[in-house]
Structures are given as C-alpha cells and as structure tokens.
Amino acid sequence: MRNKILIGAGILLTVFIVFLIIICGASSGGNNTLPEEELKEVVMSVTCDVKDEESLTYDISILVDETQFNDEIQTKNYTKIKFNQSQNFNSLGVAFIAKTFDNSNITFELMKNDEILKSSQINFENSVEKDVNLSLEQAVEVSAEDEFYIAISQEGESSFVFDTMLFFLSEE
Numbered sequence: 001m002r003n004k005i006l007i008g009a010g011i012l013l014t015v016f017i018v019f020l021i022i023i024c025g026a027s028s029g030g031n032n033t034l035p036e037e038e039l040k041e042v043v044m045s046v047t048c049d050v051k052d053e054e055s056l057t058y059d060i061s062i063l064v065d066e067t068q069f070n071d072e073i074q075t076k077n078y079t080k081i082k083f084n085q086s087q088n089f090n091s092l093g094v095a096f097i098a099k100t101f102d103n104s105n106i107t108f109e110l111m112k113n114d115e116i117l118k119s120s121q122i123n124f125e126n127s128v129e130k131d132v133n134l135s136l137e138q139a140v141e142v143s144a145e146d147e148f149y150i151a152i153s154q155e156g157e158s159s160f161v162f163d164t165m166l167f168f169l170s171e172e
Contacts (some may be wrong), residue, residue, distance in 0.1 A: 039064060039167060042089050046165075049080035051157065057084075063165040068097070075101065075161040084151040091142050092168035093118060094150065095137035100124040104158035109151040110134040112142060116151075123161070132162070139170035 040060055048056045053076065062072050094110060103125055110118040118134045134150065142148045 002146060015096055021064075042087055042169070043085050043167060045084045047082045047084060048078050048100055049077070049082070051077040051079050053077075054107045060165075063096075063163060064167075069099075069161055069163050072161055073161055077157055077159045078162070079102070079152050080149055081152070081162070082147065085142065085144055085146075085148060088141070088143045090139040090170040091136065091148070092139050092170050093133075094165060095131065095133045096162050096165040097129050098122070098132055098160050098162040099127060099129045100158050100160040102126055102158055104156055104160075105149050106152060106154045106158065106160065108132050108134060110136075111147070111149050111151050112140060113147050124158070129156055 043060050045057050045059050046063065047056065050056060056074060056076070062070055080111060098106075100106070103123075105121060105123050107119060107121045109116050109120075117140055118136055120132060120134055122130050123131055124130055
C-alpha cells in the first residue's frame with residue numbers, strides 16, 4: 001500500500017513539473033530583447049550622473065557585451081542612469097547586475113520623464129552581485145524626446161558598479 005502511494009505521488013509530482021515547464025515556456029511570450037546591433041539603433045549610450053562629480057557616458061556596447069564589469073565601467077556613487085535613445089520604442093523595462101564593495105541599501109526607480117514606472121530596493125552585501133529587475137507588466141511608449149532613466153537613491157554614500165544591461169522591448 002505504501003509503495004502505491006509513493007508511486008502515485010511520484011507520478012503526480014512528475015506531471016506537475018512537466019505542467020510547470022510547459023506553462024513557463026508558453027508564458028514567456030518570446031524573446032523581447034534585441035540583438036546588440038539593433039539595440040544600438042534605439043539606445044546609443046547611457047549618461048550617468050555621479051554625486052559631486054561630472055557625468056560619465058558609456059557606449060551601450062560596453063553595457064551589453066559578454067564581459068561582466070569591464071574596466072571601462074567605473075565604480076561610482078551614481079545618482080542617475082539616463083538612456084540616450086534615438087527613436088521611439090515600447091519598453092517592457094530594464095534589468096542589469098550591480099555590486100558594491102560595502103553593505104548598503106540602494107533604491108532604483110525606472111522613470112519616464114517624472115513618472116515612476118517601477119521601483120526596486122536592493123540590499124547589497126560586500127562584493128556580492130545582485131540582479132536589479134525593473135521589468136514592467138505593460139509596455140510603456142517612450143519617444144525619442146522623452147527622458148527615460150533610472151533614478152538612484154540611498155541613505156549613505158555607497159559607490160557601486162553596474163553592467164550586463166537587458167532592455168526589454170515590445171513590438172506593440
């Protein structure tokens with residue numbers, strides 16, 4: 001009797017796992033990221049405001065390449081990451097990785113002009129990489145004239161580095 005219950009539970013678990021795999025694959029909606037060459041046509045670079053320093057500009061190719069935390073990307077106390085877009089697009093958000101070299105709480109807000117689209121507070125530990133997910137449920141239309149950026153705030157003054165940006169775009 002006990003073996004029959006275990007076999008039944010195993011079959012039920014297997015069916016459930018297969019069901020989850022099918023549902024996850026079906027709900028992904030396809031790939032909403034652009035190849036690097038096409039992304040460069042939409043977002044050419046990012047300009048980063050740094051607390052008490054001059055702004056830095058990074059070419060988008062540095063932030064989407066295969067190398068994590070290039071030497072070209074500086075560790076700074078960033079306050080804003082502005083996307084320099086050249087054309088209109090429908091955004092489903094942005095994701096990237098970041099790390100600090102001390103313990104800190106940093107809030108990242110995806111903004112369109114003065115509207116907060118998504119906010120995420122991340123608790124960083126010394127040198128531990130964290131994912132910053134600012135993906136949206138619904139696509140937001142961003143024109144070439146809009147200010148599309150990530151506002152960054154924190155209680156203390158912690159420098160951090162970011163890289164491996166993913167831009168999620170919708171064809172709508």
